[in-house]
Amino acid sequence: MLPHRAELLRGWLAHEYEIDxxxxxxxxxxxxxxxxxxxxxxxxxxxxxxxxRNEETNTDETE
Structure with a gap:
C-alpha cells in the first residue's frame, strides 16, 4: 500500500469508526x-x- 493511501485510510478509520x-x-x-x-x-x-475490504461500498458519494 502506498504511504499516502495508508494514512488516508488510517484517518478514515479514526474519524468514521473511532478505531485507533x-x-x-x-x-x-x-x-x-x-x-x-x-x-x-x-x-x-x-x-x-x-x-x-469493502471501502468502495462504504463511502457515501453524495457528500
Whole structure:
C-alpha cells in the first residue's frame, strides 16, 4: 500500500469508526521499495478488515 493511501485510510478509520490505527512502514529507506501496513487493536481487527475490504461500498458519494 502506498504511504499516502495508508494514512488516508488510517484517518478514515479514526474519524468514521473511532478505531485507533497506526501506519507501519515496511519500506526500505535506501532503495524505497516495500510497503506500508495499517495496524489496529485486536478487538477492532475483524471489523477494520471488513471496512477496508469493502471501502468502495462504504463511502457515501453524495457528500
Amino acid at each position: 490505527a497506526v501506519v507501519l512502514s515496511k519500506q526500505d529507506s535506501a532503495y524505497l521499495w516495500g510497503h506500508h501496513e495499517i495496524h489496529v487493536p485486536v478487538k477492532d481487527a475483524v471489523f477494520a478488515e471488513w471496512v477496508l
